[in-house]
Amino acid sequence: MDELISVIIPVYNVEKYLKRCIESVLNQTYKNLEIILVDDGSKDKSGQICDEYSKKDERIMVIHKKNGGLSDARNVGIENSFGKYVCFIDSDDYVDVKFLENLYSIIKKYNADISVCCYKIVSENVENLKIEKKIEYNEEVWDKEQSYKELLLFGKLENYIWNKLFKKSLFNGVYFPKGKKMEDIGTTYLLLDKAKKIAKTSYVGYFYMQREGSIMSNLNEQLIADTKEMINIRFDYLKKKYPNLFDELMINRLAFIKFYYEDIGKINGIGIMKDFDEEYRFYKENYKKYRKYVKKTSKSNIRKADFDILYLNKNLLVNINRIKIKIKGKGEKV
Secondary structure, three states: OOOOEEEEEEEOOOOOOHHHHHHHHHOOOOOOEEEEEEEEOOOOOHHHHHHHHHHHOOOEEEEEEOOOOHHHHHHHHHHOOOOOEEEEOOOOOEEOOOHHHHHHHHHHHOOOOEEEEEEEEEOOOOOOOOEEEEEOOOOEEEEHHHHHHHHHHHOOOOOOOOOEEEEHHHHOOOOOOOOOOOOOOOOHHHHHHHOOEEEEEEEEEEEEEOOOOOHHHOOOHHHHHHHHHHHHHHHHHHHHHOHHHHHHHHHHHHHHHHHHHHHHHHHOOHHHHHHHHHHHHHHHHHHHHHHHHHHHOOOOOOOHHHHHHHHHOOOHHHHHHHHHHHHHOOOOOO
């Protein structure tokens, strides 16, 4: 008999998209599921929709709770789950009918602890869904060290928690950071650390909805500051535990620093510019060395963003300085 999979869906003010998400899970070809809908204090009709579906299918469990954010909702879902495996679906996204069947199949095929599928990014227009971007890779199996290289540098493995199936035991002692944005960055690397083998399928099974109001579309100072914090905590953790990954960690951190400054410039983030002075010095001291490292490595193997940032763009420090000057000109000394 197929093993029980817990599908955890945090819900918050998504009445427009929620039915499509739930229906995509109910229609799975893999049937041995428990579906945990965690209503995180929704103010629209999302909670009511959850209750209506729980009456239609006994596999659905609804948890209503005070608003605590995405991480808290996921943690509550894990605490109330009984499956041997667990996956997470954002309530404005949806999945293909064979999403769980294929993730489970590849995890068993390779005796892996985590399986990963490819995904598509779709636009908000529900009536006429448009594929904005398709992320596809070949089927591969990685050990722990290679999975970190894929995460940090090569780009075939991403921080996103939602296109993966995990052995639930990996979450023993691992929690999503409550109250933080970009919580996947602060969690995925810890799960990889506990896994012995990660399998990735070429199958495209997850559809990520890019819409107004989503976390990724609302750039603000908290989002940037939380991302910085998560990256630096991960950097320190992996540098200490896996010193052989130092080069990959350095390049990953340098790439994010460049993005930090671009994002701060977009929102005129005067309030957090001071916090990035140390990051700027780190970048200035290290980027030339790692441009040489990237140059020696095949461009086809390195995530394009990292390659462009550290090799092709020769004016990085000039650009960052321009952003610093622009923000200073908004009226506050930084």
